[in-house]
Amino acid sequence: MASLFRLIVRTQMTRGRVVALAAVAAIGILIGFAVGRSDIADPARAAYGFVASYGLGLLVPITALVFGSAALGDPAEDATLVYLWLRPVARWKIVVASELAALAVAVPFGVVPTAVAAAATGQGADLVLGATLASLVAVAAYSTLFLGLGLLVRRALAWGLVYVLIWEGFVARSGTAAARLSILVYARSLLAHVAHAAPPRLAAAVPTSVITPLAVAAVALVLTTSALRRVDVK
Amino acid sequence: MTPVVEVDGLSKWFGPVVALSEVSFTLERGVTAILGPNGAGKSTLLRVLCGLTAPSRGSVRVLGMTPRRDLALNGRIGIVPQQEALFDSLTARAFVSLAAELEHVAGPGAAAARALETVDLDPGDDRPLRTYSKGMRQRVKVAQALVSDPEVVVLDEPLEGLDPRQRVRMISLFRDLGAAGRTVLVSSHVLDEVERFGSRVLVIAQGRLAAEGDFHAIRELMDDRPHRLRVGATDSRALAADLLAEGIVVGAWVQTPTTVIVDTVDAAAFRRALPRVARDAGVRLTEIVPLDDDLESVFRYLVGRR
Numbered sequence: 001m002a003s004l005f006r007l008i009v010r011t012q013m014t015r016g017r018v019v020a021l022a023a024v025a026a027i028g029i030l031i032g033f034a035v036g037r038s039d040i041a042d043p044a045r046a047a048y049g050f051v052a053s054y055g056l057g058l059l060v061p062i063t064a065l066v067f068g069s070a071a072l073g074d075p076a077e078d079a080t081l082v083y084l085w086l087r088p089v090a091r092w093k094i095v096v097a098s099e100l101a102a103l104a105v106a107v108p109f110g111v112v113p114t115a116v117a118a119a120a121t122g123q124g125a126d127l128v129l130g131a132t133l134a135s136l137v138a139v140a141a142y143s144t145l146f147l148g149l150g151l152l153v154r155r156a157l158a159w160g161l162v163y164v165l166i167w168e169g170f171v172a173r174s175g176t177a178a179a180r181l182s183i184l185v186y187a188r189s190l191l192a193h194v195a196h197a198a199p200p201r202l203a204a205a206v207p208t209s210v211i212t213p214l215a216v217a218a219v220a221l222v223l224t225t226s227a228l229r230r231v232d233v234k
Numbered sequence: 235m236t237p238v239v240e241v242d243g244l245s246k247w248f249g250p251v252v253a254l255s256e257v258s259f260t261l262e263r264g265v266t267a268i269l270g271p272n273g274a275g276k277s278t279l280l281r282v283l284c285g286l287t288a289p290s291r292g293s294v295r296v297l298g299m300t301p302r303r304d305l306a307l308n309g310r311i312g313i314v315p316q317q318e319a320l321f322d323s324l325t326a327r328a329f330v331s332l333a334a335e336l337e338h339v340a341g342p343g344a345a346a347a348r349a350l351e352t353v354d355l356d357p358g359d360d361r362p363l364r365t366y367s368k369g370m371r372q373r374v375k376v377a378q379a380l381v382s383d384p385e386v387v388v389l390d391e392p393l394e395g396l397d398p399r400q401r402v403r404m405i406s407l408f409r410d411l412g413a414a415g416r417t418v419l420v421s422s423h424v425l426d427e428v429e430r431f432g433s434r435v436l437v438i439a440q441g442r443l444a445a446e447g448d449f450h451a452i453r454e455l456m457d458d459r460p461h462r463l464r465v466g467a468t469d470s471r472a473l474a475a476d477l478l479a480e481g482i483v484v485g486a487w488v489q490t491p492t493t494v495i496v497d498t499v500d501a502a503a504f505r506r507a508l509p510r511v512a513r514d515a516g517v518r519l520t521e522i523v524p525l526d527d528d529l530e531s532v533f534r535y536l537v538g539r540r
Contacts, residue, residue: 003335010323079317083329083378086284087336088309144331233286234317 001097004084008101011080012070018109021063025113028059032120047121048197051131055114056187057168060135063110064102064142065160071098072228073150081233086233092225095147099221102143111135123195128186130194138187141213144220152227176202186213236298238386238417239283243292244277253278255441256292261419265412267428267449268421271436276421277316279438280390283419284313296386313378316390316421318371322364326350327357330378337382349377354403356499368382368395376404386417393427405430460484461501466520467512470494476515482507491521 036043036049068074071097075081084094111132119129150156172182179185179202190209204212237260241246246254254275270276281287281292285301285308294300299307321329327346334342334349347357353373361372372395379387389408393401408431410419422428428449435452437445445452457517474486474494482504485497498504505522512519 003332007321007324007332011321056516079315079319080321082286082315083321083333084336086286086308086311086313087333088305088338089336092307230288232288233281234315 001091001214003105004089004094006095008071008082008098008211009104011074012067012101013105017066017070021066021109024059024062024082025109028054028113028117029120030141032117036120036122043121044123044127046071047118047123047127048120048192051114051127051195052188052191052200055117055131056134056138056191057184058164059114060106060110060138060159060187061142061164061168061184063159064106064139065146065164067106068099068143069111069147069150069156069160071102071147071150072224074157076151076231076234077185078155082233085228085231091228092221095221095225095228099144102147103139106139106143107136110139117184127195130191130197134187134191135168135208137190137213138183141183141186141216141220142171144217148220148224148227151224151231179182180204180212183213183216186210238297239419240295241279241283241292242294244279244282244289244294246275246282246287247290247292251391252441254282257438257441257443258292259436259443259446261417261434263412263415263417264416265408265420265431265433266434266436267431267453268419268436269423269428269439270421270444271426272422274423274430275441276423276438277390279443280388280419294382309382310384311386311388312382312384314372314375314379314387314389314392314471316394317375318368319395320363320371320374321538323362325360325362326355326366326370326374327359329374330381333378339382342381345381346377349370349381350374352380352407353377354400360490370395370402372396373400376407380411384416387411387419391421391423393424394423398412402404409433413512441492460497460499461504462495462497462525463501463504463527464489464521464523465494465496465508465523466492468492468520469515470520472515473512473517476511477508480507480511482511495525 031050031054040046056060067076068189114135115128115132118128121127146156146160153159168182168184172178172185185200185202186204186209188200189203190206192203193206241260244254244257245252255523257279263384268276268279278287282289283296283301288302290459296307297310301307327350330346330349331342332343350357353376355370355377363371366374372392376392393404395402408418408420408513412433435447435449436443437452465473470488470491470493474488477483477496478486483496483498487495490494498503506520508522
């Protein structure tokens, strides 16, 4: 599995992706500094809002989308999947190696900059811890969801963006039922609890905020494994 | 003895498109060539045999196992897919080593080096695969398929992109594998290429098994079919009448005063007799154009006679 992991890390880290996501991460950190040094009435609330919207709402899901959908999506799309699929290797091992590879790059490009940006706001350790925990939970759920999406759907990046920007950005704010299908709502609930901030509208309880995204990740792994068994390989 | 490959009533369709229709055959050890024009269903057949796609109907057994369902079968099949894509950031050795490792081959690095040497590539070459020519990439694909010494080797158009010297080398390699007791299945759309495999042939056309057997029997079948030619002459009507009268052609259709289409069952005899008939009729010939010598028409003929 280690060799699969190394291969997938290598194939998904194209120069374009690394440069683009490093730029988005750097911008986040710079904004964090700016928020920390700005003269505003409620800096704690501004810092929390920035981490919740830019870090959890944009940087983490986009990073997870780019690398998660590429981990199996790239080989499925460019027809190199055959060199992994037609081996006597259990399908779950391929899926887990792909997920670990997606996490291995999504964490430094998504979670770490979010935590650094939170620190850059100067609003204390709780916000940094909250940003770290919430983005870790979120990246686990997003990357497994997008891993399966990349395998099953062409133009997974576009569909993932629809989920992140349209569903989570607008639809999930409309009511409780839609909010329960949003990773972002759970991540923001966790952030608010750990950072001692006012909970967001439609917030979930803390155990739910942790367990639900991780359960989503586990179910997505199982479904992706099943899909990999049945997929038509080019 | 149980055949290595058993295909029974195999059909495969993609939406409304029928790629394979009621294909049945068995394969033993040795080299078998799958011959057919582009789009005939050769690649789909190979993909089904390897389990890369499921049959829509019918059954496939390879080494007594069902592709897709029996994971252990994957370790006993080596495939050279038609598509060129490789993990381009890797070196040839890293790519073939990875294949060996996933196939649980002991000493994957050394096995990869041996496999690359078998296809005349340098295991020490540290350039990434993206810099390789099409022929070199093709040989890397063959190396990764052979690195685990599989019992069944499936090669989809493996000679594409190779220079003549490498073609000879690869054909010899495939024949050696067959002679060593491996079951080698090679697809091609080039008749002369298949002839050099010196093998059993399955002819696939329009998704159906059009013919099967020894290459020479297939070749004779192809040569015995009626041939259609266009003959240009100064008086096509007179020429057509004399050709029919002498029984040299089985059909003649005057297209224009100077063009006639003829059908003959013996192209060689026709070519010998035509100048004499034309001279006797006082007609000057301007052209003779075979209308169905391409492989497509050969396949159409074979499908039509089943």
